[in-house]
Each structure stands twice: as C-alpha cells, then as structure tokens.
Amino acid sequence: MTSASASPSTDPYPCFFYGSLMSTRVLNSVTRPGPEANLISVPATIQGYVRYPYHNAPYPGMIAxxxxxxxxxxxxxxxxxLMDRFRLDQFEGSEYTREILPVKIHSPVPAAFNVMDxxxxxxxxxxxQSYVYVFTGPHAHLDQSRPWDYEAFRRDHLDIWMNTSSDFV
Incomplete structure (x- = not known):
C-alpha cells in the first residue's frame, strides 16, 4: 500500500460525491484506479445545498x-x-463546476489521508475543504419538485446505465 501523503501526482483535496459517483462501480469506471491506488471513502455531508434529479436522466445536480x-x-x-481528477472533470461536463467547499465527515480518516495536515x-x-461538482447549468434542467434518491438510482438505474451509457462502454 502506498502513502497517501501529497505528491506531485496526488491531488491535495478529497472529493465529495453526492450522486451517481457515490457508487463504487460508477466511480471506478470513471477514474480507472490502478492496483497501486490508495483510496479511502467516508460518509459525509455538505450544508447549504440541495440535490435534484436532472430531467430525464438518472443522475442529480446539486445547487445552493x-x-x-x-x-x-x-x-x-x-x-x-491528478489523472483521476482530470477524468472526473471530463465525466462531469460543462454543466458542473468543480469548487472547493467545506464538507463534514461522518467517519474517522487516518492521518495519512489528511494531506492538509x-x-x-x-x-x-x-x-x-473538498472538491465538489456543483451544478451550474440552467436550473430548469433539474426537476426541483422532488429530491434525488440514491437508493432509487441504485435499484432502478445503475445496472442499465452502466451497460448502456457511452461513459462506461
């Protein structure tokens, strides 16, 4: 296992995922981590935001x-x-902007992953402080009449999406 301390190839901030990328299958398909990858994930929350389904799509957008x-x-x-982050930027596309925002963690994280200290x-x-992909496209693209539901995404869309989306095939 490699050290998670900052190096030229390691991004300095963790990344908060609130939609389809919460699925390990989706995240690993996008970032394609190698056998040397040293990742840790923990549940977390961001305050002052809400997430809605994107119209006619299985994924959400998060807005203030x-x-x-x-x-x-x-x-x-x-x-x-840094290559993982590049792949994530490409996956998220032009309607999502990567911002650095405060995120609260809900499980302990070993010191080796605390690249700030x-x-x-x-x-x-x-x-x-974490990278967060905030939806910056037209809010009319989001169905603001209902919240996005991760469990419904996993149950109803994940397998079909992984097998048919051009992002993964």
Missing part, C-alpha cells in the same frame, strides 16, 4: 439552497490522483 441549514449526504473520497487523523464532525 435558500435554506442554509439543508444538507446533502454523500461520500468523501481521499487519495485520487498529515500529522493528525480526521475525526467524526471535522470539516475539510
């Missing part, structure tokens, strides 16, 4: 909420390389 107490649950992944492990409740 007028209610700053709202949260979106997701997965925070540590250890991606690798001397201490991250604890439950710690807030870390």
């Amino acid at each position: 909420s007028e209610d700053t107490t709202q949260t979106v649950e997701g997965l925070l992944v540590f250890g991606h390389t 690798g001397k201490k492990p991250l604890q439950v409740g710690d807030v870390v």
Whole structure:
C-alpha cells in the first residue's frame, strides 16, 4: 500500500460525491484506479445545498439552497490522483463546476489521508475543504419538485446505465 501523503501526482483535496459517483462501480469506471491506488471513502455531508434529479436522466445536480441549514449526504473520497481528477472533470461536463467547499465527515480518516495536515487523523464532525461538482447549468434542467434518491438510482438505474451509457462502454 502506498502513502497517501501529497505528491506531485496526488491531488491535495478529497472529493465529495453526492450522486451517481457515490457508487463504487460508477466511480471506478470513471477514474480507472490502478492496483497501486490508495483510496479511502467516508460518509459525509455538505450544508447549504440541495440535490435534484436532472430531467430525464438518472443522475442529480446539486445547487445552493435558500435554506442554509439543508444538507446533502454523500461520500468523501481521499487519495485520487491528478489523472483521476482530470477524468472526473471530463465525466462531469460543462454543466458542473468543480469548487472547493467545506464538507463534514461522518467517519474517522487516518492521518495519512489528511494531506492538509498529515500529522493528525480526521475525526467524526471535522470539516475539510473538498472538491465538489456543483451544478451550474440552467436550473430548469433539474426537476426541483422532488429530491434525488440514491437508493432509487441504485435499484432502478445503475445496472442499465452502466451497460448502456457511452461513459462506461
């Protein structure tokens, strides 16, 4: 296992995923991690945002909420390389902008993954600066009448999407 400390090929920030990329199958299809990959993922939330389904698509977009107490649950992944990040940028496309935002972790993270201060492990409740792909396309593209449901995505769309989307085949 390799060290997760910052190196020229390791991205300095973890990435918060709140949609289809919460699925390991989707994430690994996009980033194609090699056998040397040293990744860790933990449940996390971001505050002040809401996620809605993209019209006629199985994935969501996340936008700022007028209610700053709202949260979106997701997965925070540590250890991606710069090439992984490039692949993620390509996958997300022009309607999503990668921003650095605070994300609260819900499981401990070993010190080796704390690339901002690798001397201490991250604890439950710690807030870390993270890459987040925020939806910046026209809000009319999102179905704001209902929240996006990850479990429904996994149950109803994941297998079909993985087998038919040009992103994965």
